[in-house]
Amino acid sequence: MKRFAKKRGVAYAGTAVVAVLGFIFVCVPRPTHAENSRVITIHHDGTQQTVVTDAKTIGEALDRADVTLNNHDVVEPGTSFELVAPGYDVNVYRARPVTVVDAPK
Numbered sequence: 001m002k003r004f005a006k007k008r009g010v011a012y013a014g015t016a017v018v019a020v021l022g023f024i025f026v027c028v029p030r031p032t033h034a035e036n037s038r039v040i041t042i043h044h045d046g047t048q049q050t051v052v053t054d055a056k057t058i059g060e061a062l063d064r065a066d067v068t069l070n071n072h073d074v075v076e077p078g079t080s081f082e083l084v085a086p087g088y089d090v091n092v093y094r095a096r097p098v099t100v101v102d103a104p105k
Contacts, residue, residue: 038083042067044092057082058090072096 040061042049055061059079062069069075072095077088 038085039087040065040083040090041088042090042092045094055083058088062090062092067092070094070096 037052037054038061040051040053040058042051042062042065044067049065049067051061051065053061053064055064057079058075058077058081061083062075062079069079069092074093074095076091076093
């Protein structure tokens with residue numbers, strides 16, 4: 001009787017391991033993949049926006065994502081950068097001209 005109980009315990013343990021591995025496989029997020037497009041994460045104005053696009057350049061992708069740029073804004077990588085990899089992180093740094101007047105009193 002003890003022999004049977006021991007085998008049954010091993011069977012339960014094996015079933016538990018298979019169940020846990022199945023749960024991990026189903027629930028763990030996998031990276032986004034696009035067949036003919038690129039996944040671009042745009043960091044701008046304190047937000048993060050992820051888009052899937054078939055744009056050829058960073059500038060075109062920003063236009064399609066409705067991210068407007070001002071003349072003094074800086075984009076990393078640059079707006080003319082050609083997209084060839086499956087994914088990119090794009091940073092938009094907002095800027096504006098400032099004049100500092102240092103006049104003695």
